[in-house]
Amino acid sequence: MRQPIDRRHDRGQNFLIDRHTISTVCTSVAATNGPILEIGPGGGALTLALERLGRRLDCLEVDPERAADLTRRVSPTTTVRVGDVLDHRFSARPHVVVGNLPFGLTTPILRRLLSAPGWTDAVLIVQWEVARKRAAVGGATMLTAQWWPWFDFTLVERVPAAAFRPRPAVDGGVLTIGRRRSPLLAWADRRNPHRLVQQVFTGRGRGVGEILGKTIRQPPPVITDWLRRAEVAPGALPRDLSAQQWARLSRSAAGRDQRSRRGRSRPRADAPATSHTSPSRRPK
Numbered sequence: 001m002r003q004p005i006d007r008r009h010d011r012g013q014n015f016l017i018d019r020h021t022i023s024t025v026c027t028s029v030a031a032t033n034g035p036i037l038e039i040g041p042g043g044g045a046l047t048l049a050l051e052r053l054g055r056r057l058d059c060l061e062v063d064p065e066r067a068a069d070l071t072r073r074v075s076p077t078t079t080v081r082v083g084d085v086l087d088h089r090f091s092a093r094p095h096v097v098v099g100n101l102p103f104g105l106t107t108p109i110l111r112r113l114l115s116a117p118g119w120t121d122a123v124l125i126v127q128w129e130v131a132r133k134r135a136a137v138g139g140a141t142m143l144t145a146q147w148w149p150w151f152d153f154t155l156v157e158r159v160p161a162a163a164f165r166p167r168p169a170v171d172g173g174v175l176t177i178g179r180r181r182s183p184l185l186a187w188a189d190r191r192n193p194h195r196l197v198q199q200v201f202t203g204r205g206r207g208v209g210e211i212l213g214k215t216i217r218q219p220p221p222v223i224t225d226w227l228r229r230a231e232v233a234p235g236a237l238p239r240d241l242s243a244q245q246w247a248r249l250s251r252s253a254a255g256r257d258q259r260s261r262r263g264r265s266r267p268r269a270d271a272p273a274t275s276h277t278s279p280s281r282r283p284k
Helices: 019-030 045-051 064-071 104-113 128-134 142-147 192-202 208-217 220-230 243-265
Strands: 038-039 057-061 076-083 096-100 122-126 150-159 172-179
Touching: 019 045, 019 096, 019 122, 019 172, 045 057, 045 096, 057 064, 057 142, 064 076, 104 122, 104 128, 104 142, 104 172, 122 128, 128 142, 128 150, 128 172, 128 208, 142 192, 192 208, 192 243, 208 220, 220 243
Parallel strands: 038 057, 038 096, 057 076, 096 122
Antiparallel strands: 122 172, 150 172
């Protein structure tokens, strides 16, 4: 059961005041195309800079008072709406997401964003350690591995705590996320890869091979074949697998699952005929 999200930090955002960081974000956004959705514009430091890109700009602000104040200061082509990104219905049309995310809500917002359609690129300011983890610096985490087949994560630069007001206890980081033009797996089939990644990251064992053997419970030759097809060493740690390796491993596992289901659907060769057997007495 999913735990309820604590939203008390929604209005405890640390506002960006550093010109260099604002310039870095705008440069990253300028390399993309399409209308822009800014999450949590707050005082408008990023908003006013983004307006200079000359693109359609929509802002989603949870605080009605800040939204009203920002509305009075933006150009007529910029729209400011009151709303919570965790409840926001993202447009299915291509657009770019930008935001200085509240550090206390970074992971829930990222999960909401990654599961949403439409947007092609995201340029986000998040807590430094979160930025490093999402970009797989020092090894991938479960969340990154689950979404890697469809997204690229890139760490742009570190943002010192002094770049915010009020000053947070930790540094931030600029993280970009790009939706792959050629995804490694089909979007509609994402639940199976997500489950496989979770099983491997949370399973027990000294390497991917041993973990799969204990959690998936397939015969050793099957596990060996999966690893061979994915080009993964049996002793490799989950954090060390690449996006391509996770995708190949997921395809192998999905193929085995499909063959197993097809096999179970066929009657055994030695099973008695059932054409004259009542439904309640058919062999199970």
